[in-house]
Amino acid sequence: MSSILKLVGAKVRDIRKQKGWSQELLGEKAGLHFSYIGGLERGEKNITLLNLEKVAVALDVQIHNFFSYSKDLKGFDNDTLVNETLELLLKLNKSDLKKVNTIIKEFI
Structure with a gap:
């Protein structure tokens, strides 16, 4: 798996945990299944830009934050x-x- 997927996934996890949210809550707010969020955070999912935008909106961050590591x-x-x-x-x-x-x- 790509290191960029791992880095972005880790950043999503970090931001989610800072908010005290579960994967289920983030999935609900982003309109994505919690298992998809888990795969994203582990760097197993090659997320689309549209889904990355959904996650960013749900977490109330700008997309570039996922690439600041x-x-x-x-x-x-x-x-x-x-x-x-x-x-x-x-x-x-x-x-x-x-x-x-x-x-x-x-x-x-």
């Missing part, structure tokens, strides 16, 4: 740094993001 990547210094930087940039408003973009362009 820099803390889960060990031994990938450059990848981790890029992911950590991306996570910070995604939190900025448009005005601040433009400023950071200008600084990076000047630096590079």
Whole structure:
């Protein structure tokens, strides 16, 4: 099974557990069967974008949150740094993001 499936599944599980929800409750809120949620969290299901959107809406998070796992990547210094930087940039408003973009362009 693909490592991306495992990472996304683990992120879904982490967010679900932070909310104190069971797989059954998430499945109910997302309109998906609880066994599908279990397979997703174990990285066994190749989830479609439509179902990923259902899970995101149910969990009240943006889809990109399922792909923010820099803390889960060990031994990938450059990848981790890029992911950590991306996570910070995604939190900025448009005005601040433009400023950071200008600084990076000047630096590079």
